[in-house]
Amino acid sequence: MKVVLDAMGGDNAPHVPVMGAVQAAKEFGIKVILVGDESQIKKELSKYSFPIEKIEIVHADDVVSMDELPSKALKKKNSSLHIGTKLLKDKLADAFVSAGNTGAVMAISLFTLGRLKGVERPAISTILPSLSGKTFLLDVGANVDCKPVHLLQFAIMGEAYAKYVLKEENPKVGLLNIGEEEVKGNDLTKEAYKLLKAAREKGLNFIGNAEGRDIYSGKFDVIVCDGFVGNVALKLSESLAKILAKILKEEIESHFISKLGAITLKPAIKSFKKRIDYAEWGGAPLLGVKAPVIIAHGSSNAKAIKNAVKVASQFAESYLNEHIEKNIERYGKLNGY
Amino acid sequence: MKVVLDAMGGDNAPHVPVMGAVQAAKEFGIKVILVGDESQIKKELSKYSFPIEKIEIVHADDVVSMDELPSKALKKKNSSLHIGTKLLKDKLADAFVSAGNTGAVMAISLFTLGRLKGVERPAISTILPSLSGKTFLLDVGANVDCKPVHLLQFAIMGEAYAKYVLKEENPKVGLLNIGEEEVKGNDLTKEAYKLLKAAREKGLNFIGNAEGRDIYSGKFDVIVCDGFVGNVALKLSESLAKILAKILKEEIESHFISKLGAITLKPAIKSFKKRIDYAEWGGAPLLGVKAPVIIAHGSSNAKAIKNAVKVASQFAESYLNEHIEKNIERYGKLNGY
Known part of the structure; x- marks a missing residue:
């Protein structure tokens, strides 16, 4: 190797x-x-x-x-x-x-x-920490204008990565959408849903629509989306985690009693950072x-x-x-x- | 009234x-x-x-x-x-x-x-807390397939809301995109950029592309996007804030010394929650x-x-x-x- x-x-x-x-x-x-x-x-x-x-x-x-x-x-x-x-x-x-x-x-x-x-289109993917482990999200920026078949292929590539590289036994695949029901979504996701459903008949473990909140809920192992949405979601997440940590720090510093206790928090904050740190997961596979x-x-x-x-x-x-x-x-x- | x-x-x-x-x-x-x-x-x-x-x-x-x-x-x-x-x-x-x-x-x-x-299209908007105040984001779900002119009109409606209702003096308007440069984006945002730039000549305070990270950075007062992306961003944010708080709690509870100090944190956590709590901002205007x-x-x-x-x-x-x-x-x- x-x-x-x-x-x-x-x-x-x-x-x-x-x-x-x-x-x-x-x-x-x-x-x-x-x-x-x-x-x-x-x-x-x-x-x-x-x-x-x-x-x-x-x-x-x-x-x-x-x-x-x-x-x-x-x-x-x-x-x-x-x-x-x-x-x-x-x-x-x-x-x-x-x-x-x-x-x-x-x-x-x-x-x-x-x-x-x-x-048809290679995809850039990323691993995000979730409550119960991790979620594999793709595409996060390679393809900003996708056709439904591209999302189907991202699902196939993502499922395989989760299974053979991340060693998830039977990874659950979701389509990023704005509602759980089959009829929800924009033109792209409505069509992609049909293809994913047809692929399910042939063996793809597609379990349905994932919403924005599901990227971190742990309900899905793999979530597919077009690269525009994926890129926004990824950058938003990175910044939000940092900003929330900063706001928390500001609040701790502005309360005298909290400031006194802050030192005891250090081990917890260290583990917290480790859990949400992308560095732990290495890089983003180009699939x-x-x-x-x-x-x-x-x-x-x-x-x-x-x-x-x-x-x-x-x-x-x-x-x-x-x-x-x-x-x-x-x-x-x-x-x- | x-x-x-x-x-x-x-x-x-x-x-x-x-x-x-x-x-x-x-x-x-x-x-x-x-x-x-x-x-x-x-x-x-x-x-x-x-x-x-x-x-x-x-x-x-x-x-x-x-x-x-x-x-x-x-x-x-x-x-x-x-x-x-x-x-x-x-x-x-x-x-x-x-x-x-x-x-x-x-x-x-x-x-x-x-x-x-x-x-042409009404939009649902939302106010999100940022490091320096707040960001007004629209559309967050009314229009899942947008044309460039819709984004231009969202910008006009959002700028007016920030100015006349939120009382921002000269609100800075951005286009949600996947890069700062004018040439970046998908077909929709590349075309919308041109319209926004033309509207700037006539008085719109459009300052350029905003990335996912800018939704919370405070660099923009108003950010426009299609309703699909906006909805994903909104739901993702709500859940990520909750999940990060939960992970932090888990970590505090798993470290003995941090657990001891946790009580001193309560005032800070209370202010933290207040700052990120949507309830403080009321509801989402339908514009x-x-x-x-x-x-x-x-x-x-x-x-x-x-x-x-x-x-x-x-x-x-x-x-x-x-x-x-x-x-x-x-x-x-x-x-x-």
Whole structure:
């Protein structure tokens, strides 16, 4: 198992990716190939001790910046993104991780690796903590204008990921909507509901509409939506959690008696943060391309990178893509779509 | 100033609406007309003392249930919703409040009162707390498939509400989108951006795209989106706040030392809840119909009803609808839409 890690991607590259690679190699024994500027990577690596056989460097001349347009990034053929994904294509490695520019990672992965057979649109997914565990939400930004069949295919890919990578026994799949009843929704979700219902007959564990509140309720293991709605939901959640914590802090500080007790709260707040911390979950899998790609948050710390590398290796070990292709063939192209 | 209150709407009607009416009459001196089953209302009223000249009863034989389809509700001509909105149409009262079935309140209000001149689609809006104050979000469920011009009109209605009812001096208006740049978004938001930019030339204070995180950041006073996205965002927010509080409680209880300090936290938690409590803000204005209508949450308590009555009277006093018609005429029908 070899995971390629983009050493140049993320807000604090190459410092953070290199530290994450060292941690992944030491803690999980995963072999990591760092792609990027060789001299910078070597300089960073020199700060740590680690099993040297676990870390390899592949040089890349160029870097895609965090705000570069994907169309421009595609032309930088010597970027760490191009060279990294090329290693997968050539079967020299098993999975790819980047905390770089999301649009560019997606475009270059798609260009270099191609789509899985039958998949019309790859999707970016994310794992969110829920009351009872976690919810897998997709798409969160790859596809802003979707057709009903895309949502059906997201459901198939999401179900497979929950089953084979997250090891949920019989993941419950829901369609994000504005009411529980079948007739509710906009044109897109009403049509998608019909396709998902038909796919249920063939084996998809679709249990119905999920509402906004269900993203965190734990009633569903997988929730599908178009990338516009998913992106709004994801960014809203990240900010709301931070803002609520900030308001709570302000209130604690403004009440004398609460301030006195605040110190006793520290262990609880620490566990609380851990439970809602995306860094625990690694990165967001890009589903529907021909090799495992994990997109980590641009502001990832070393722990998030380490966990993303671990998730990437689990993805590669799971034969997920074979399962997805089989299910797309089986019930992913219904009703003449 | 007379506010009509649907005594039969909400999860605990008529108990809660009647209690809310009494509180509004006593605290704010607002005259309230309770519409619904006269004998039930009288029975509830007998529990309280209040200035009797402030509360009137208008009998209605029928009730629209919380889960009734709007199409069916429209036919119940003797429902409290029909009779209540009819009082506005006949100028016998100034504003209407209901905590009943949202779809039915909207359909019947629209049917009885009609749309404002030039407004293509009425919108349901909501006030959300932000770090620096509040954000006015619309549409949150009335229109699930929108055209760009609808979003432009939501912006005009939202700006006017923030200015004339919420008394924001120069409210900043944003378009909910998945990136800050003008080119970002789906087909709907890219087109809507152009219209909003053109309206800015004519006076609309449109400051650009808002992301999911901005709903609570306080950077915008008004954010517009289609009703599908708005509804998901609203329900997600309500549940996430509750879930985070629950997780925090679980963590406090599982750490001995934190448990000891928890009692000191009570004043802080109380203020925290007050700051994020929708009941403080009253209800959600239905904008674009010819008279002030406020839709309160189905699970409203008496305080929420009381505040909704107050908001309704402020709405009626503000000449908001005249301002909206003027601005729709001025910059709400751009580019040949």
